[in-house]
Amino acid sequence: MSIDSGLAADACVALDRIWIRLAVHIRAEHKVVFPALAETHSDLRAPLQTLHEDHDYFMASLAGSVKSMHGPSPDFASARTAVEVLKLRLxxxxxxxxxGVYPLVDKLPQEQLTPILGQVARELAFLPPRYGP
Ligand SMILES: [Fe+2]
Incomplete structure (x- = not known):
């Protein structure tokens, strides 16, 4: 294994871990947080749409970065640029x-907030098997 291929493999693992952590965060927001807020705050339609679009971008960008690091000619420059752009958008x-969003979650009535927090915790803990310690 060359130094570059070893570094590429390490980079793939790191990028995949970032993708996973971000994916479970996004899943929790899409399944639990955003629907709860959309139900109670009609004025959040545009910000929630922006956040959705950001999430789509993050997932696609990270998946593309992992892909660019596979194969015999890993593209370190593309992956690095993608991560820098992603950091700015993030x-x-x-x-x-x-x-603008999470402070409104904190203001939800306790009887609504408690189940939301429980569901979010379960979503964040539900990781793919490849995500080991
Ligand atoms: Fe988010």
Whole structure:
């Protein structure tokens, strides 16, 4: 195994782990958090759509990065650029979630909030088998 192929394999594992952690976060938001907020806050339609589009971008970008690192000629430059672009979009995404969306979750009535938090915790803990310690 050459140094590059070893590094490419390590990069694939790292990118895949990022993809998995982000995917379960997205799954929890799509299945639990966003529907609960959409039900109670009709004014969140546009921000939630933006967050959905960001999620689609993140998943596609990371999947593409993993793919670009496979094979006999791993494309380190493309993967690095994709991660840098993703980091910038993720910063804006997190600002929108943390500034405009999650504070509204905290304001939900306790009887609505408690099951939401339980469902989110279950979604975050439900990882694919390949995600080992
Ligand atoms: Fe998100």
């Amino acid at each position: 910063a804006a995404h997190n600002a929108l979630e943390e500034g």
